[in-house]
Amino acid sequence: MLAEMTRSTLPQREERRYSIKKKENRNKVAQSFQRKRAAFILSLTGGMVVLSIILLSAVASSIAFSNNMLSKENKELKNDLQRLNVAMQEGSSRSQIEIEAEAKLGMIHPTSAQFVTMDKTKAPENFADKLKEEAFK
Numbered sequence: 383m384l385a386e387m388t389r390s391t392l393p394q395r396e397e398r399r400y401s402i403k404k405k406e407n408r409n410k411v412a413q414s415f416q417r418k419r420a421a422f423i424l425s426l427t428g429g430m431v432v433l434s435i436i437l438l439s440a441v442a443s444s445i446a447f448s449n450n451m452l453s454k455e456n457k458e459l460k461n462d463l464q465r466l467n468v469a470m471q472e473g474s475s476r477s478q479i480e481i482e483a484e485a486k487l488g489m490i491h492p493t494s495a496q497f498v499t500m501d502k503t504k505a506p507e508n509f510a511d512k513l514k515e516e517a518f519k
Contacts, residue, residue: 498513498516498517
């Protein structure tokens with residue numbers, strides 16, 4: 383009897399061992415699949431991060447280029463403004479106006495005979511008429 387019992391339990395134990403090994407193998411396969419899946423997702427995420435960094439650096443370099451172009455244009459405009467200010471100061475100086483008036487308009491400097499002097503004590507009734515009389519004598 384005892385021998386029969388031991389023989390009958392032996393196949394059950396082997397069957398249990400086989401089913402336990404089978405479950406362990408399934409767990410190993412499932413864990414391996416989960417690891418592979420996690421590695422794939424991690425590499426995909428890393429790739430997206432790298433691509434976004436590349437895109438952001440391209441945008442930043444484009445903005446830097448535009449900024450440099452605007453700075454260059456700004457410097458040119460400042461130089462033009464400075465040249466125009468110098469030209470305006472030269473053109474509005476008294477000596478430059480005098481030179482232009484003599485050359486283009488025929489201005490002459492009056493001689494002592496052409497000066498009109500007025501007596502300060504006697505104020506004329508009509509200053510413009512008095513000036514005309516003195517000028518055209």
